[in-house]
């Protein structure tokens with residue numbers, strides 16, 4: 314008799330490697346809310362001997378590891394790397410070489426601006442077993458948080474994830490602005506708060522309308538989440554006071570968030586009023602209560 318599907322899918326995390334061999338799991342921790350972690354990521358964490366993690370991974374997620382698991386912080390903040398990438402790759406290979414089960418835990422998804430590709434290559438080329446567990450990337454969490462669909466019938470038929478990071482600092486990101494300026498196309502910019510003004514200028518210069526909607530979401534899925542609905546023309550003001558990790562969702566479909574904002578606000582106000590005992594929740598009123 315075949316095993317139930319769920320059990321088969323969660324079956325041994327060390328599958329395919331001898332019991333004594335180490336292994337590296339490149340795990341996406343998602344955008345921050347521990348409930349947005351995958352079941353597989355939680356299981357990999359619980360099985361880890363050592364967790365090598367970044368700055369954007371919250372304590373509540375790290376706490377899913379065994380209390381005796383080692384935690385090694387190798388995080389990065391902009392250009393201030395606490396450990397160079399080559400050293401991180403070498404560390405993963407060395408730990409697995411000692412026979413340890415290593416979870417390399419990264420914010421969001423390891424393969425979206427996470428340098429997971431370099432770590433996968435380093436492990437496999439060194440003969441170390443390595444598997445990737447995807448995570449919810451910040452752009453998806455941000456879109457869900459503000460109700461800005463990334464694709465939407467008639468408004469967006471394509472999505473691009475782009476970096477707003479510019480090196481050296483202060484320059485414009487090196488991107489194909491003409492293709493990013495195509496209409497009916499959503500562009501999600503990561504690491505783009507400090508270059509938001511330049512991004513808006515370049516997109517407008519390449520033909521994107523100044524009134525193109527932009528949803529800005531900081532700390533998506535976390536208690537400190539903040540969002541702004543702007544346009545390319547007003548983007549510099551919209552990001553002026555942000556200081557946490559944020560994404561910019563640029564495109565016609567982001568305007569859906571704006572359209573829905575009044576309805577969301579009135580539902581939230583009704584729910585808060587009901588909580589405060591000031592009257593029935595909107596749902597109850599609609600049912601004629």
Ligand SMILES: C[S@@+](CC[C@H](N)C(=O)[O-])C[C@H]1O[C@@H](n2cnc3c(N)ncnc32)[C@H](O)[C@@H]1O
Nearest residue numbers: 421422425427450451503504532533558559560
């Ligand atoms: C080095 S990239 C890592 C992206 C990550 N691998 C992912 O898939 O989300 C860091 C950038 O991700 C974005 N980011 C990460 N967490 C975020 C969050 N909770 N809310 C908004 N943006 C976030 C920000 O643009 C930040 O500058």
